[in-house]
Amino acid sequence: MELVMFTAMEGLAAQVEQFRDVAVLAPSRLDQVMRLLEGARAPEALYLDDTRAAPLPELWRVATQARRVGVRVLVNFTGAARGALNDAQGAGLPAIAERDPAAVAAWLGEQLGLRCGEGLGRGALVAVGAAKGGIGKTFATCVLAEGLRRRGLRVLVWDSDISNPGLVPAFRIPSSAPSYLHLIQRGPAHWGPGGIAPFIFQPDHTRATSEGWGAVDFLIGSHAVARAENDVRLPDWQSFYQGVAALEGYDLVLVDTPPDYLRRPYATHVLLAGGTVVLPCPPGARERMGVGHLLDHLRDHAPDGLDRCALLFMEPERGVIAGVGDVAAMFARRYPQVMSLGTLPRAPRLASLADEHDGYVSMLDLGPHSGFTAAVHRVGEQLCARLGLTPRLPVPRSSLWNRLGSRLRGDRAAAISSPAIA
Numbered sequence: 029m030e031l032v033m034f035t036a037m038e039g040l041a042a043q044v045e046q047f048r049d050v051a052v053l054a055p056s057r058l059d060q061v062m063r064l065l066e067g068a069r070a071p072e073a074l075y076l077d078d079t080r081a082a083p084l085p086e087l088w089r090v091a092t093q094a095r096r097v098g099v100r101v102l103v104n105f106t107g108a109a110r111g112a113l114n115d116a117q118g119a120g121l122p123a124i125a126e127r128d129p130a131a132v133a134a135w136l137g138e139q140l141g142l143r144c145g146e147g148l149g150r151g152a153l154v155a156v157g158a159a160k161g162g163i164g165k166t167f168a169t170c171v172l173a174e175g176l177r178r179r180g181l182r183v184l185v186w187d188s189d190i191s192n193p194g195l196v197p198a199f200r201i202p203s204s205a206p207s208y209l210h211l212i213q214r215g216p217a218h219w220g221p222g223g224i225a226p227f228i229f230q231p232d233h234t235r236a237t238s239e240g241w242g243a244v245d246f247l248i249g250s251h252a253v254a255r256a257e258n259d260v261r262l263p264d265w266q267s268f269y270q271g272v273a274a275l276e277g278y279d280l281v282l283v284d285t286p287p288d289y290l291r292r293p294y295a296t297h298v299l300l301a302g303g304t305v306v307l308p309c310p311p312g313a314r315e316r317m318g319v320g321h322l323l324d325h326l327r328d329h330a331p332d333g334l335d336r337c338a339l340l341f342m343e344p345e346r347g348v349i350a351g352v353g354d355v356a357a358m359f360a361r362r363y364p365q366v367m368s369l370g371t372l373p374r375a376p377r378l379a380s381l382a383d384e385h386d387g388y389v390s391m392l393d394l395g396p397h398s399g400f401t402a403a404v405h406r407v408g409e410q411l412c413a414r415l416g417l418t419p420r421l422p423v424p425r426s427s428l429w430n431r432l433g434s435r436l437r438g439d440r441a442a443a444i445s446s447p448a449i450a
Contacts, residue, residue, distance in 0.1 A: 032053045054263050167198075262293070340372065341371040408423075
């Protein structure tokens, strides 16, 4: 079912999205609602309330047009339009006067015959967020996915940063891989788990192995530089999110989100829907300022979800004066609810080797006994504990002889010590 909701009631859309088989569109203007009603395929239901302070005659005009094209209309008047509640009920419209989002969502579910989303949350959902580009967001997504794969988990990586398709070259995704942007263009009726499944790319080089490793699958957006016609409207992304959340067979969905978090607040939506947000945090002044801005934004829009945010610190690049310890302490004082997953060391040699390799190879394979790989597994262990995931395989162990051999082979990353920041 496609449900259009014209409302400014905080949290209501997220509550309704917990039902099964409903795609929610939430336009912010009545003229947008009218365009949806007058389109080639009208939605099945329309919810209107007076929280956006729209004039009552305009609300009636939209409701009349919706009924004319066969759309079910439900209204909730709690403010200036409350006096028209009896008129709405007299006209045969389901109508209430309720300010609590949970109660309104329950009423909508009852009126529309929606069922609770048992499928939602089958796999944990984690958005990797950032307030600026170039801080290691896609890099963190890659190493987290590979690290958890080695723990026997099945991971789906959803590329939502279509303006900068960094996952495509990182994982050597071929141009023949399907793009879910084509599915977006087909409309909400196709955005259920069954419609999404054929667009999931399953490369051979990230499949399960005889050692019991899990797999990494992909929902790919752009294969090259983004085009304006491929842009995804926020209501469409939010509806598509529900289909992704209902997919079966994955222990974890990692969402690589774009840095323009005001225009595309994908990380905020994940938090409001009960998911987790991981923020890579290099200690440089501009980078940590951006992380602080995003945390302030999340605190303003999802105050109850800040304890489901986690910082992933990264060792500074050469020449950066600030250290991880000082920056971690600063964030702990300012945002005590936000946990730390630990610290990833810099491993430029491993990164360069992986980039220059003819095919896909993970940094974890190039330096299996390095300090970098050990840090990735520590971070993965922290994330699993935070999400309540039970990996099928233990943390890979590395003996002293393995580490010494790695150093003698010239693996500089093995010499990096990176204790987790509490």
